[in-house]
Amino acid sequence: MTDRISSNRAVVRAGLRRARVELRQQLLSPLVIGALVGPFIGLAVIWWLRDDPLMESAISVGAFFVPAFVAFGIVNQAVLGVAGEMITERDDGTLLRAKAVPRGMAGHLLGKLVLHTGTTLFPILVLLLGAQLVIEGVTPDTAGDWARLLAVGVLAMSATLPFGAVLGSLFRSPLSILWVMLVVYGITALSGIFYPLTALPTWLQWVAQAFPVFWVGLGVRSALLPADAVTLELTESWRTLETFAALGIWTVLGLVLAPMALRRMARRQSGSAVAAARERFLSRGY
Amino acid sequence: MTYGTTEVLRGVDLEVATGEIVALLGPNGAGKTTTVEILEGFRVPSGGEVRVLGEVPHQAGEAWRARVGVVLQSWRDHPRWRVREFLDYLSLYYAPYATDEVERPWPVDELLERVGLAGKEGRRLDRLSGGERRRLDVAVGLVGRPEVLFLDEPTAGFDPRARRDFHDLIRSLADLETTVLLTTHDLDEAERLADRILVLAGGRIVADGTPEELRLQVSGTAEVRYTRDGRRFVHHTDDPTAHLTELLTSPGPRVEDLEVRRGSLEDAYLALVHRVETGGEADWHTLTGTSETQAQEEEPA
Numbered sequence: 044m045t046d047r048i049s050s051n052r053a054v055v056r057a058g059l060r061r062a063r064v065e066l067r068q069q070l071l072s073p074l075v076i077g078a079l080v081g082p083f084i085g086l087a088v089i090w091w092l093r094d095d096p097l098m099e100s101a102i103s104v105g106a107f108f109v110p111a112f113v114a115f116g117i118v119n120q121a122v123l124g125v126a127g128e129m130i131t132e133r134d135d136g137t138l139l140r141a142k143a144v145p146r147g148m149a150g151h152l153l154g155k156l157v158l159h160t161g162t163t164l165f166p167i168l169v170l171l172l173g174a175q176l177v178i179e180g181v182t183p184d185t186a187g188d189w190a191r192l193l194a195v196g197v198l199a200m201s202a203t204l205p206f207g208a209v210l211g212s213l214f215r216s217p218l219s220i221l222w223v224m225l226v227v228y229g230i231t232a233l234s235g236i237f238y239p240l241t242a243l244p245t246w247l248q249w250v251a252q253a254f255p256v257f258w259v260g261l262g263v264r265s266a267l268l269p270a271d272a273v274t275l276e277l278t279e280s281w282r283t284l285e286t287f288a289a290l291g292i293w294t295v296l297g298l299v300l301a302p303m304a305l306r307r308m309a310r311r312q313s314g315s316a317v318a319a320a321r322e323r324f325l326s327r328g329y
Numbered sequence: 330m331t332y333g334t335t336e337v338l339r340g341v342d343l344e345v346a347t348g349e350i351v352a353l354l355g356p357n358g359a360g361k362t363t364t365v366e367i368l369e370g371f372r373v374p375s376g377g378e379v380r381v382l383g384e385v386p387h388q389a390g391e392a393w394r395a396r397v398g399v400v401l402q403s404w405r406d407h408p409r410w411r412v413r414e415f416l417d418y419l420s421l422y423y424a425p426y427a428t429d430e431v432e433r434p435w436p437v438d439e440l441l442e443r444v445g446l447a448g449k450e451g452r453r454l455d456r457l458s459g460g461e462r463r464r465l466d467v468a469v470g471l472v473g474r475p476e477v478l479f480l481d482e483p484t485a486g487f488d489p490r491a492r493r494d495f496h497d498l499i500r501s502l503a504d505l506e507t508t509v510l511l512t513t514h515d516l517d518e519a520e521r522l523a524d525r526i527l528v529l530a531g532g533r534i535v536a537d538g539t540p541e542e543l544r545l546q547v548s549g550t551a552e553v554r555y556t557r558d559g560r561r562f563v564h565h566t567d568d569p570t571a572h573l574t575e576l577l578t579s580p581g582p583r584v585e586d587l588e589v590r591r592g593s594l595e596d597a598y599l600a601l602v603h604r605v606e607t608g609g610e611a612d613w614h615t616l617t618g619t620s621e622t623q624a625q626e627e628e629p630a
Binding site: 046049050052053054056057060061064068132135136137139140142143144145146147150312313314315317318321 | 362363365366369371372391392394395399401402403404405406407408409410414417418419421422423424425426469473481
């Protein structure tokens with residue numbers, strides 16, 4: 044009989060199966076090179092700048108770039124990776140297939156959540172392990188530091204992933220992902236990820252703090268950088284409480300908006316929508 | 330059903346009994362896909378009443394979804410998945426819906442055998458040929474042992490050989506007690522596969538019956554051609570036997586080059602569709618029920 048518990052168990056099993064299959068496709072195949080390009084470029088930059096001091100502070104530009112690449116990796120994959128994949132999957136019928144199966148959408152989303160956690164964390168781990176060899180004092184060395192990095196990482200993902208889903212469901216054409224990229228990279232450029240926010244005029248500092256990207260960056264820096272690097276921050280404080288509060292608010296907002304956006308998108312899925320996308324692909328090539 | 334202010338479906342009344350294979354036949358743009366999407370629950374009708382397995386499709390729950398199989402026109406999804414792992418994955422969703430009578434999901438090995446994909450388990454989906462991909466789509470449609478299976482233009486873009494193979498596959502499913510509704514613009518396909526054909530044109534059902542019934546309605550008129558006295562005659566009649574008896578026993582010059590042809594289903598279908606599309610209020614009966622006998626004379630060839 045179809046009670047709720049066995050149905051839930053089936054959804055969880057299917058979601059995890061999906062994540063396992065797709066993780067294997069992405070990490071145990073030549074595609075893994077794509078996932079490694081980012082961390083290796085990052086490592087090269089870090090190595091190049093390992094001795095340049097940053098604004099007369101105690102740390103080098105290279106050291107500052109370690110948390111920068113980690114934060115950028117999270118935002119990039121969780122927002123742009125997810126949004127891009129959703130647009131692809133809507134066009135090729137993957138989402139419609141999920142809709143044609145009992146509770147298929149729930150299993151699909153669970154699978155994607157696990158998958159994207161993996162595809163986000165994997166390059167970050169590679170970068171952190173590599174950075175340990177290139178530069179000193181920027182990887183967590185105590186259990187407490189690791190716990191802090193993990194907590195920040197989980198919260199950063201939960202604050203950004205839902206917005207990847209929202210953006211992916213709002214836009215129709217694969218080209219519009221370029222607009223999403225522009226906006227996301229623009230916000231990232233504002234957010235003091237690759238340079239201290241103190242370098243910006245005060246009003247831009249306020250704008251930056253309104254977006255989650257700044258708080259992701261601050262949280263990661265607090266977990267990775269040595270204690271005296273705190274002098275580069277706005278109030279010369281890691282503002283742990285504010286970081287968790289800000290990312291928490293963005294998480295709640297995302298978890299309210301994402302299901303609405305996903306439901307709207309799922310409702311609009313139909314065979315003719317997929318066929319129309321196929322037509323567009325054949326005639327225009329994207 | 331309307332798109333904006335354009336009404337695309339009106340007066341589609343159909344009832345389908347359990348285990349029937351029904352073909353929804355019509356030209357491109359007749360509303361076939363729209364009809365099927367409403368029945369699948371993927372589209373909300375602007376009016377009217379729809380019930381599939383006793384429920385309103387677009388409001389029905391997940392248990393209903395488990396009893397319905399869907400094969401769409403164009404799937405390009407999951408390109409990097411392998412045949413076996415894809416079916417295994419999808420079958421997980423159906424396990425909670427097994428009942429004492431219906432085993433769910435369909436064991437994947439058996440299913441692969443059934444649709445003719447045994448031996449292709451490890452193939453990536455994007456490396457399957459068009460025909461193989463379609464077989465997989467049918468397997469996906471069947472993995473939950475549905476009570477109703479929808480097939481939307483299942484053989485669009487097939488070469489004749491692949492089409493024939495696919496027809497064999499669908500007919501081999503007849504023992505499943507699954508109700509099948511397929512759409513097609515190919516009369517031949519509808520005739521081969523279906524127990525019953527519905528002709529959809531201009532957003533309405535304009536004919537409904539078994540292929541045999543439709544054929545009989547049409548072939549009620551026969552065409553008798555002959556040459557007599559060096560002149561060519563073409564005669565349309567409801568009763569070719571009587572006409573021939575009279576013709577051959579009547580005094581006069583010899584009847585030569587005699588030919589009797591049943592009106593073809595295809596001719597009638599095309600004429601019907603043409604009439605609806607050019608705005609005529611046609612239905613099957615007004616088209617095929619013309620019973621006046623008329624002889625006309627043609628110039629000698």
